[in-house]
Amino acid sequence: MAEERRPPGGPGAAPSVLFLHPDLGVGGAERLVLDAALALQARGCRVSLWTAHYDPGHCFAESRELPVRCAGDWLPRSLGWGGRGAALCAYMRMVFLALYVLFLADEEFDVVVCDQVSACIPVFKLARRPKKVLFYCHFPDLLLTRRDSLLKRLYRAPINWLEEYTTGLADRILVNSRFTASVFKDTFKSLSHIDPDVLYPSLNVAAFDSVIPDKLDDLVPAGKKFLFLSINRYERKKNLALALEALVQLRSRLPSQDWERVHLIVAGGYDERVLENVEHYQELQRLVQQADLGQSVTFLRSFSDRQKISLLHGCTCVLYTPSHEHFGIVPLEAMYMRCPVVAVNSGGPLESVVHSVTGFLCEPDPVHFSEAIEKFIHEPSLKATMGQAGRARVKEKFSPEAFTEQLYQYVTKLLV
Template identity: 25%
Template sequence: MTSVEDARPVADVTGVPPLAGRSVAVVHEWFSAAGGSENVFLAIAELLPHARRYVLWAERDAPARDLGLRESWLARTALRRSKALALPVMPLAWRTLSRDPFDVVVSSSHAFAHTVRLGPPERTRHLSYVHSPARYVWSPTVDGRGSSPLLRAPRRALQAADLRLSRHVHAYAANSVEVRDRIQRYWKRDAVVIHPPVDVDFYATPAGPEQPREYLLGVGRWIPYKNFDLMISIAAAAGLPLVIAGAGPEEARLRRAASRVGVPITFELRPSRDRLRELYQGARALLFPAHEDFGIIPVEAQAAGTPVIGLRSGGLLETVVDGETGFLVPSTRAADHAAAVRRVGELSAARIREHARSFARERFAARMSGWIADECR
């Protein structure tokens, strides 16, 4: 371990009564400063305050020590700089994470964290919350990053390893129906659906005087499958300004595309949480023309009373009520999304905010703690 020295786990009282007096570990893939899966991991850790917290590595800007994160040996290698190159050795890293056995392990997994083994199956109860079976490995067509030539050869071997090394998992939870169906399809396992937590109270709190909502908004990491280039085309077709908030490797290409359209395109690089709330509350609509497993950003926007215009697929089928809190479009034609933008005046901001409350943090805490308690009695 690289963050603190290893020691025997200490059994202590946790926030889930059936785990009182039992040793507990919570594990997660890599940890960056801000991200949806990291927020889920921290929410799980809050329910289990005396659990050990393990990650493969923490990014340099993540407060690893403040959060008590223990990193694997991968953190001391150059592989931490390339998730694609690190994938083939991740199962080994999880199997050599710690020599200490635990009574209960809760993994937060979007790659191979669910293969971690911290004790024999007959003693250790392993529950896994899944953001998605590794998309690089199982569904590369969903996320174009998985189509890298570096992954083509080892993909079949990684699929076999993923299945073989996860047989000891006792129960799965999925962050959406989309992911539950993927778990069934790829792993032949059942899962309960527990939607991730969203801080709806924060995004519903007015950031200042009410704004005129004159622009469209796109939020997220600037990578190909998020379709920010399509958002630019939608804004041009709708004749409205667009604000693009986030960061990522597509920045230069997106700026070139923005320079070729006849509407103002503004780039907000790595906005703070407070600034993001302002952007949500000032937007006419959030554009989200991407296929996501769940999608926390659309829920945040709805908490601010902002409707969502997105693809009729994936997690949006669970987070957006078509015709009430936004419009779901069955195509990637900019004109179709622009037509939906013109209809947002039909929607009620109060109804949109009300719907977002069904994804509040307290809902997640109740569902997650109940699931853990039921599986560990």
């Protein structure tokens, strides 16, 4: 059994780190996990990444640079049609994954890094040789689901308790922003004695620097000068409709010759296995038809890294629409590509976007968003000045070097 082997790292040796993640897709959490694993690997750690589901064709390309192994994908993702019981199934999948790693996998490791689902932590703490666990809290899961009915509240009550209890078993807890740290303290009352450390996500800038952007002729109709871009998963909480509604407001504010040169690309992570992705994509399509925006909007699903970089390079600015987003990696990606950001003035963007310097922070309504968008049409030079300021900010505050060193120190201190 893995827990009975000798610790693989000797005195002074870089630790062996095992990452555990529920589903290795294309979201912000997956981006951070990959960046963290690659950072520790570059720092000399032996790294392995375990997940319940991994499709190389529906994941960031950097995943191929890591040893990724799967277990438990045969377990259900939900209990029946409509995605019901997804949280319970995610807990079961992660607990099974942890048990598999401990008792069936040929793995030796010093530290476990897990995120999103804390239910697996007790498995590692109750082993014959308890493992050190670092838990990265992107945002409390109990705040990410609505409780519209008594049945849903009864279903969530034990899950919420389990999340709070098992999170507290981690040896160290990291969060992605000061905003998330404050929410963590307000939400997990029994963990008020814990002060989570803030580790901001960073960018794998080498991946951005190494790509020569493609032309966007296949995605953008001819004659479009002002290209606005939304990047987010096709989920209702991302408020993608705000970008479309802002476009409607913008149309009423512009002369026809300017409006005809405006185009919006709604690019987002899309998984056919996720019912909400399918439903929300259809909802947004209907909204475009009802608003007569068909000639001004392009939908792009599950785009490649190369397409994303090309879009960021060619667009006028990025529209980032989620409210109370715990951090959000898209604003960093945009700013590094010298692309200004129009974001909602809450959550993580308050810590990444500097208002009127690297973009604009707005109230989450179509009028304020359209006013910010309009500035780039009347003052085209804003893209260059704000874009340059954005790149400088990412290099200063969110560099891969700072992220790597901070994470490495957190991991190694667990073994002292």
